[in-house]
Amino acid sequence: MLKNKLRLHYTHLRDLLTEEEHKEASIALANRSLSIPIWDKNYFHLFLSIPEKSEVDTSFLLTILQGRDKEVIIPKMLPDRQLEHYLLTDNTPLQANKFGIPEPLSGITVDPKKIEVVFLPLLVFDRKGYRVGYGGGYYDRFLAQCPESTVKVGLSFFDPVEAISDLNDHDIAMDFALTPKASYEF
Incomplete structure (x- = not known):
């Protein structure tokens, strides 16, 4: 199926989730992350979700990462469809951008070459490990x-x-x- 059709279909399905289903699925995804072999790494890149878009709530995953003393890096969108990456600390000021995405206003930048694990936002994926995101190409x-x-x-x-x-x-x-029900390795 084409990306645009998949994008429309799965955005619609995601929007149909109740608040409780959304929360339970997000918790299940965070817990499922504990079953994959990534926990020997230190630098984890995590997107901060947009609550109004019914995205996976990554706050549960953030709690796990911080509880395991991992370095968490978060993105900031730049005008040329690039991302800049910041270390998330207690002092990192956040503000929603024009798309509603919480982003760092300032802080310690991190070179992508240091990042060991990236958690990717997506709508759906295929059996070969390719994803359909929002179509901007940032990731x-x-x-x-x-x-x-x-x-x-x-x-x-x-x-x-x-x-x-x-x-x-x-x-x-x-x-x-990762889905609420299964882990897939490619």
Whole structure:
């Protein structure tokens, strides 16, 4: 199926989740992260979710990361469809951008080459580990700057589709995808 059709369909399905279903699924995803082999790493990149968009609530995953004394890096969108990356500390000031995404206003920047694990926002993924995000290409550009050894972990409320029919050369496959019910390794 084409990315645009998948985007529309899974955005709609995500919006149908009740507040309780959304919370339970987000907690299940965070707990499922404990079952994949990433916990020997130190630098974890995490997107902060947009509550109004029914995205996976990453606050539960953030609690796990902080509880394990991991260095958490969060993104800030730049005008040229690039991301800048900041170490999340108790002193990192956050503010929602024009899309409603909480972002750091300032702080300690982190080179993508230091990032060992990236949790990826997505709507749906396929059985080969490719994801459908929001179509801006921010994460594809960012992942291209990371070392090949960086572990890429997608977070989805939904099981994989068989295939995404319009993949591009710049699409980067994930290493793992987590859903509330299962973990997938690619």
